[in-house]
Amino acid sequence: MTEPVPLTDDERAIYQWQLWIPEFGEAGQERLKGASVLVSRVGGLGGLVAYQLAAAGVGKLILAHGGNVRPSDLNRQLLMTHDGLGKSRVESARRRLLELNPRLTVETLAENVAESNVEQLVRAADIIVDCAPLFEERYLMNREAVRQRKPLVDCAMYDLEIHLTTILPGRTPCLSCLYPEKPAAWKREFPVLGAVAGTAACLGATEAIKLIAGFGQPLAGRMLIGDLRDMSFRTIKLNRREDCRVCGGVREK
Amino acid sequence: MRLTMIYTTQVKALLGQSTEQIDTDNLGLGAQFSAAQLLTALAAQHGAAFGQMVLDPGGQPAASLLVCVGDEQAATAGPLTVRDGDTITLLSAISGG
Numbered sequence: 001m002t003e004p005v006p007l008t009d010d011e012r013a014i015y016q017w018q019l020w021i022p023e024f025g026e027a028g029q030e031r032l033k034g035a036s037v038l039v040s041r042v043g044g045l046g047g048l049v050a051y052q053l054a055a056a057g058v059g060k061l062i063l064a065h066g067g068n069v070r071p072s073d074l075n076r077q078l079l080m081t082h083d084g085l086g087k088s089r090v091e092s093a094r095r096r097l098l099e100l101n102p103r104l105t106v107e108t109l110a111e112n113v114a115e116s117n118v119e120q121l122v123r124a125a126d127i128i129v130d131c132a133p134l135f136e137e138r139y140l141m142n143r144e145a146v147r148q149r150k151p152l153v154d155c156a157m158y159d160l161e162i163h164l165t166t167i168l169p170g171r172t173p174c175l176s177c178l179y180p181e182k183p184a185a186w187k188r189e190f191p192v193l194g195a196v197a198g199t200a201a202c203l204g205a206t207e208a209i210k211l212i213a214g215f216g217q218p219l220a221g222r223m224l225i226g227d228l229r230d231m232s233f234r235t236i237k238l239n240r241r242e243d244c245r246v247c248g249g250v251r252e253k
Numbered sequence: 254m255r256l257t258m259i260y261t262t263q264v265k266a267l268l269g270q271s272t273e274q275i276d277t278d279n280l281g282l283g284a285q286f287s288a289a290q291l292l293t294a295l296a297a298q299h300g301a302a303f304g305q306m307v308l309d310p311g312g313q314p315a316a317s318l319l320v321c322v323g324d325e326q327a328a329t330a331g332p333l334t335v336r337d338g339d340t341i342t343l344l345s346a347i348s349g350g
Contacts, residue, residue: 045349076350131349138348158262158347179346181316183263185306191266192350225261225344227271236344237325 002126002212004030005059011103015057021215028213033059035212038125040113040141041065042093044076044194045155046131048201049208051079053129054097056209060105061097062125065089066112076194113137118144128152129208130175131201135182142167142175146247151211151218155204159191162200165223165238166207170252172221177241196228254278256335258295259342267302285332288320289313291341307343319344 007029012019015029035058039046042065050061069080069089077089084092090108097106107124111117113132122128122144130141130152138154145152145167152167154175167174203224210216219235226233242248258273265271277286280294289312296304309315314329321327321342322335335341 041349043349133349135346135348155349156347157350159266161262161265161347163344163347178319179317183306183317183346184315185263186317186346186348190350197350223344225342227261234324236319236321236342238319239326239328 002031002035005034006030007033011057018056023215024213028215029057031213032057032209035127036060036062036125037208037212038062038064038121038128038141040121040128040130040132040137042077042079042089043073043131043133044078044192044197045157045201045204046129047077047079047093048198049129049131049155049205050093050097051100052202052205053208054101054104056205057101058104058209058212060107062107062109062121063090063093064109064111064113064117064121065093066110076192076197078194078198113140115140119147122148122150125150127208127211129204130154131204133188135179135186138175139182143246145169146174146250153204153207153211155200157192157197157200160193160196160228162196162203162226162228163223164200164203164207164219166211166218166220168218168220168252169247170250173238173240174244174247176246177244178223178238180241180245199226199228254284254335254337256338257340259340261342261344262347263345264303264306264343267306268299287331288327288329288333291333292320306345315345317346 039050042050042063068086069084073080079093079096088110090110094106094108118140128145130138132138146169149169154165156163221238223236254277256275292307319326
């Protein structure tokens with residue numbers, strides 16, 4: 001999926017502890033270094049996905065998120081800071097990510113994913129991590145990921161609950177297989193605890209790292225559901241929808 | 254047949270409960286029933302807002318809802334394959350936060 005890039009001695013020192021992970025090692029680290037990941041958006045969920053991927057040594061992050069930092073972002077959007085209030089979210093994200101990993105390439109778009117930009121954003125990435133709050137954005141990324149046969153990690157949360165699945169076009173159900181339509185009663189603003197968004201984010205980042213480095217078993221055709229109120233976690237086996245308007249008839253490359 | 258319903262996310266928030274024990278005989282369901290029939294029977298108990306959340310205007314399971322028997326997504330066309338003691342989970346689509 002990605003072209004490995006050789007590590008420098010500095011990088012071997014920085015990633016020393018994760019190079020000890022069996023099946024990962026230097027070959028996995030080189031694949032991370034060569035990878036480009038699209039994260040949309042960089043709020044409570046996507047911000048932590050981006051932070052973990054930057055820490056792990058992913059070579060390039062492509063971030064799409066419109067608007068400026070608001071006070072109500074600061075309970076969960078850990079790439080945003082108090083002194084960034086009123087300023088661009090993606091610029092705050094870029095600054096914080098480069099403080100953590102100055103070797104990282106960060107491409108930012110101060111817009112949300114839309115019909116006008118989704119094709120180009122997905123084309124620039126090897127893998128997509130969908131953290132967007134609006135179903136319209138999620139369906140666009142799903143459609144484009146299927147068209148371009150790119151893996152998509154779908155992260156979601158509500159209140160103290162999380163859902164996570166990995167979409168491998170042609171092999172697993174896509175978002176439109178699972179939910180052909182968004183919930184009729186969906187409200188844009190909903191309960192979010194930062195630590196719960198961050199839990200979903202760390203799980204999503206782990207999934208992305210596994211996919212890029214090629215180890216472990218992804219949540220392909222399965223959905224992890226968790227309720228952090230009682231710390232119960234289950235994995236649900238999912239089905240493709242043969243008549244899916246997005247991936248019906250699509251076969252794995 | 255006794256079943257355990259598990260309600261999640263928006264459905265749980267609406268009902269204010271995460272689980273419910275049901276008896277399909279008491280709900281007027283026969284030996285075999287579809288997901289739509291089960292959800293319609295539950296809507297009669299839980300009210301119109303629940304019905305609008307889990308059923309589409311045609312009375313079929315909402316396109317934003319997964320119905321799971323045990324740990325597997327169930328096909329919503331035709332009768333549900335359930336046995337006494339099974340757990341049915343309703344998963345409504347959620348997004349990023």
